[in-house]
Amino acid sequence: MSSTDQDPDRLYSAREPIFPRRVSGTFRSLKWWIMGITLGIYYLLPWVRWDRGPNLPDQAVLIDLANRRFFFFWIEIWPHEFYFVAGLLIMAGLGLFLFTSALGRVWCGYTCPQTVWTDLFILTERWIEGDRNKRVRLWKSGWDAHKIRLRVTKMILWLLIAVATGGAWVFYFADAPTLLGNLLTLQAHPVAYTTILVLTATTFVLGGFMREQVCIYMCPWPRIQAAMMDEDTLTIGYREWRGEPRGKHRKAEGAENLGDCIDCNACVNVCPMGIDIRDGQQLACITCGLCIDACDDVMEKIGKPRGLVDYMALSDESRERAGQAPKPVWKHIFRLRTVLYTTLWSAVGVALVVALFVRSEIDMTVSPVRNPIFVTLSDGSIRNTYDVRVRNMHGEPRWFHITVTPNDVFSVEVEGAANGMVEVAPDATALKRVYVIAAPGTDAARAAQTDLRIWLHDIEADERAYKDTVFNGTEIR
Known part of the structure; x- marks a missing residue:
């Protein structure tokens, strides 16, 4: 047995905790705004009311699993209209491809739930334990009353955020005020408590302890993104030809031969992934832009131009090394790949909008009863039976008339309904047994x-819908 087999610690090293330093700047401000907007939408949207009439729920966004409906403001999606959901998922995928091919992993850096909640957890941690240097000292210090108090306070706040996260999620699946009352009085369904518990645990663990590990080891997108990017993709990089060789002492002998980078590690200290952008493109980089803010701040202090770390494309490297200006940003963004993604994304979106406006408010399904295939009546007539489900997607009850064509060949009877007239409740379906009869001979x-x-x-409404089927006679094939 080799020495490495005997000592497993030689194969793996423990996770090195990351303590990002607070930074201010354009990209940090953008992340604050996005975090506030996305969290506000997530936590508050279930409480927005939308009047749909007396027979429908008044929650603006509701996934009503019990009645198999999805309500989104004035839009109502039924189970047979799942193609709307499929279309939205296709648009989300194409949108992710589009933004990645144009600007790298901007989804990961700004709007991914893991990034947003990790930012929130880090903000809480910084508020309680202090900025980077204080948190590093606290991590390395021994356990005492002060450290225990800070850690317990932080864990409690993290847990409250996690509970709010899981609680907000279940409100999308039931009337929020009613469900909240049931949760507080312990009368809610066990599924609600289980869902909150699972989401609380995952948010607490992923946002508090696993953070960058989720992005590196659990998420597949870092490995897929390479297929979406090329040499014209704008992503965060280090202008090595300008920054090297590095040097800390700007007034030392030979300083005139040094690059702009003073090796202050500011870009490393603010990175939530703990990487050094000066090492080149890396799988762990989420292109959040914080290293740009940190480096620009240092460049201003030492009187050097901003942009040592910046959004750039690999295709501009040779141009900049030769002292030429890089391509305009629009030429990087509007190229064949991004135009193709935009065209496909727009086509799917237009198709969904058209389908939404042309869809009928009534619909039906027809299922022939095959046992028996037909029945011979006492007068010799042949009768087929069909189960017809009528959908009334209006907000009020409607009367429907069921008929068949060719009506000079067939007659129709509806079980429990006179003259083929059927009343269907608002926003509901009704299953009716329909008999179609062919005269003897x-x-x-x-x-x-x-x-x-x-x-x-x-x-x-004087609207009509139909379904084609077949009538089985005595000459069975």
Whole structure:
């Protein structure tokens, strides 16, 4: 057995904790705004009311699993309209491809839930334990009453944030005020408590302890992004030809031969992933831009131009090394790949909007009853049976008339309904058994199959829908 087999610690090293330093600047401000907006939407959206009438829920955004509905303000999606959800998922994927090909991992750096909640947890940690240097000293110090108090306070606040995260999620699946009352009085369904518990635990662990490990080891996107990026993608990089060789003492002998980088490690100290952007492009980089803010601040202090660390494209490296200006930003963003992604994304979006506005408020499904395939009545007529489900997507009850064509060949009867008239409750479905009869001796009664169309007529709106099926006669194939 080798020495490495005997000592597993030689194979793996413990995680080195990262203590990002606070920084201010354009990208940090942008991240604060995005964090505030996204968290505000997530926590507050279930409490927004939207009047849909007396028979429908008044929650603006509601995933009503019990009744198999999805409500989004004035839009209502039914189970048979899942193509809307599929279209939105396709748009999300194409949007991710588009932004990655144009600007690198901006999703990861600004709007990914892991990034947003990690920022919130770090903000809480910094508020309680202090900035980077204080947190490093606290980490290395021994356990005493002061350290225990700070750690317990931090854990309690982290736990409250995690509970709020899990609690907010379940409010999207039931009426928020009602569910909150049931949760507080311990009358909610066990599924609600289980969901809150699971999301609380995952938020607490991922945002508090695993942070950058989620991005490096658990998320597949860092490995996929390489296929989305090319030499014209704008991403964060270090202008090595300007910064090297590094040197700390600007007034020392030979300082005139040094680059602009003074090796202050400011870019490293603010990085939530703990990487050094000067080492080149790395899988762990989420392009959050904090290293740009930190480096620009140092450059201003030492009287050097900003942009030593900046958004840049690999294709501009040779141009800048030769002293030429880089390509305009728009030429990096608007190129064949991004135009193709934008076209596809827009096409899917337009298709969804068109489908949303042209969809009918009534619909039906027809299922022939196959046992038996047909019934011979006492007068020799042949009868087929169909289960017809009528959907009324209006907010008020509607009367529907069920008929068939060709009506000179077939007659129709609806079980429990006079003259084929069926009333359907608002925003509901009704399952009706429909009998279609062919007179004895007719071609339809004798033929193996005859084409049949079942019609649904909304009396009030004068709208019609239909489904095609077949009528089975006595000559079974």
